[in-house]
Amino acid sequence: MPKKFTDIARPNGSDSKKNARNSEPEKTEKPRLQQAARATSAASLSSRIKDNVRRKANIWKKLVQGKKTLDHETEKHAARKHRVPMKALMWSGIFLFISACVYGFGLMATSVHIVITTQKQKQDQSFSIQFSKKLATATADILPLRLYEKSFQYTKTYQATGQSQEPSYVEGTVTIYNKAQRTPQVLVATTRFLSSDGKLFRLIERTIVPGYTIQNGTTTPGSIQARIRADQPGPSFAVQPTQFRLPGLAGLAKYQTIYGVSIVPFAYAATGTIPVVTKDDIQNAKQSIAQYAIDQTKQDIVSSLPDSIKLLDQALRIKVSSVAVPAKAGTKTSSFSATIQGTVALMVFDEKDITQYVQTKMSVNQSASTLVKDVVTFSYETPIVSFEQGTMTMSVHAKRELIPIVDTMMLQQKTAARTLDDLRRELLAVSGVRRVDIVVWPFWITRVPSNVDKIDIEVR
Numbered sequence: 180m181p182k183k184f185t186d187i188a189r190p191n192g193s194d195s196k197k198n199a200r201n202s203e204p205e206k207t208e209k210p211r212l213q214q215a216a217r218a219t220s221a222a223s224l225s226s227r228i229k230d231n232v233r234r235k236a237n238i239w240k241k242l243v244q245g246k247k248t249l250d251h252e253t254e255k256h257a258a259r260k261h262r263v264p265m266k267a268l269m270w271s272g273i274f275l276f277i278s279a280c281v282y283g284f285g286l287m288a289t290s291v292h293i294v295i296t297t298q299k300q301k302q303d304q305s306f307s308i309q310f311s312k313k314l315a316t317a318t319a320d321i322l323p324l325r326l327y328e329k330s331f332q333y334t335k336t337y338q339a340t341g342q343s344q345e346p347s348y349v350e351g352t353v354t355i356y357n358k359a360q361r362t363p364q365v366l367v368a369t370t371r372f373l374s375s376d377g378k379l380f381r382l383i384e385r386t387i388v389p390g391y392t393i394q395n396g397t398t399t400p401g402s403i404q405a406r407i408r409a410d411q412p413g414p415s416f417a418v419q420p421t422q423f424r425l426p427g428l429a430g431l432a433k434y435q436t437i438y439g440v441s442i443v444p445f446a447y448a449a450t451g452t453i454p455v456v457t458k459d460d461i462q463n464a465k466q467s468i469a470q471y472a473i474d475q476t477k478q479d480i481v482s483s484l485p486d487s488i489k490l491l492d493q494a495l496r497i498k499v500s501s502v503a504v505p506a507k508a509g510t511k512t513s514s515f516s517a518t519i520q521g522t523v524a525l526m527v528f529d530e531k532d533i534t535q536y537v538q539t540k541m542s543v544n545q546s547a548s549t550l551v552k553d554v555v556t557f558s559y560e561t562p563i564v565s566f567e568q569g570t571m572t573m574s575v576h577a578k579r580e581l582i583p584i585v586d587t588m589m590l591q592q593k594t595a596a597r598t599l600d601d602l603r604r605e606l607l608a609v610s611g612v613r614r615v616d617i618v619v620w621p622f623w624i625t626r627v628p629s630n631v632d633k634i635d636i637e638v639r
Contacts, residue, residue: 289624290633293590295606296614297638300581304541305574310528312569322532324571325488327480327525331472334518337464341457343511346412348453350383351445353423357401359436361390368505372407372423372439378416380407380423383512385505388437400436407439408511414447456510464517465502473497476523487530493562494526494571524566533557537577583611587636596629 310324317323353372357364370382382405389401407423409416423439473495481490499521506515537557562573590609594602599617606615627634 289628290620290635291602291627292618293602293606293634293636294616294618295585295609295612295636295638296616297583297585297611298613301578302541302581303576303578304537305576306537306540308533308536308573308575310526310571310573312526317532317536322528322536324569325527326566326569327527328522329476329480330520330522331476332518332520333468333472333475334516335464335468335471336514336516337460337467338514339454339456339506339510339512340460341455341509342452343455343509344452345511347448348412348511349409349414349416349418349445349447350406351380351418351441352404352443353407353439353441354402354404355386355388355437355439357388357437358391358398359433361392363390363401364388364433364437366405366425371410371426373426374418374423375421376418378418379410380416381410382406383408384516405439409445417445417447419444453511454513456506456508456512456515458508460515461504461506461508461517464504464515465519468502468517468519469497469499472499472519472521473523477525480523480525481527484527485529488527489530489533489559490525490527491559491562491573494564496524496566498522498524526564526566526569526571528571530557533575537575541577541579585609585612585636585638587638590636591631591634594627595631595634597627599625599627602627 309321311321312324312326314321314323355366364387366382366386366388368382368385370386372380372382374380384406386403386405388403391398391400393399418441420441420443423441424434425437425439428434428437476497477490477495481488499519501518501520503518504515506512534557556578558576560574560576562571564571590606594605597605599619603615603617606612
């Protein structure tokens, strides 16, 4: 059996050495343990310190982050707090910019419109003017006169206004033909017309039947319509369309070639009132046709003259040679005719001569600083006319308007760059100026532009 070293007892010396050797490691091991303990303790302490530092660092970091967050929120709140004033400042800047642009444009577009109302004057004056037909042109004191004469003959038809309570007579219209001759055939009033059934009628008014005409080998009888009346009252004369012969031409060749024809039946009016001519009808007809002759002759003469020719009623003379009214008072008819013959003499003058004469006379006392706007009216009074001598004298009343002369170009030069108050005083001091109205652009300017082209002056 092998031996174990443990089974062998060591000597004391050996044990002491062994214990000494064993004690040395113990002595060495203990500081190591202490050192290790200290190291462990230091490591633990270091770990705790690090944890504490990390914890504090985290806390500090959170504090820093919280402060940053707080600062950011503060800045956002401050921005929100100052946002409205910033907008107001922005809009204020825009307003100031626009105002500056408007002001600058206004200065460039500055203009002044001035309306000057002048003190107008009325000038009235009367003149006694002489005219003579012997002058061809006007002189300083006498104006030319023109004399016109014209013969006339007019015929007009008038209505009878009287009434008669007599049995009525049948009346009708016939066409009278003339195949007998080329010359007209005159038929006097009451000429007899006999119908084919033997009823006698009479021509109401004098009638002229034209003669026949020949054209391209064809003969056309002359014809005219006329009114005839039954010779006796009563309905038996209401004949149907028929042919009428003229008993007065019996035995002559004309008896067959001058005749009448009716194409509508003659109607009978029951017994009652019938129209008749009265004395007043005849007198009124004479007066009416005389006035008609005057008016018609004046129109015929004046229509051929220039518009400036003036005719006064007092410068007209009419000479009537005859006024014929075939119908007599009591004549039973609905209408009758009147014929007038005579001559008209009238004297006229040119109103241009009057205008020149009056303006020359009125300008004698006219101031050089006034302007004649217009001759408003002429009125002619109390003309004295002599057709035998060919002269006329009358009073002429003239009216015209005077306006002070305002030199607008001179005023533009004088008022340029002046203040508006000085401008108004300057204009009101001008002779003849009654009122001054000033319109400026832009409205805030207080001085007239120095550029005269921007000063507009209107005179009223």
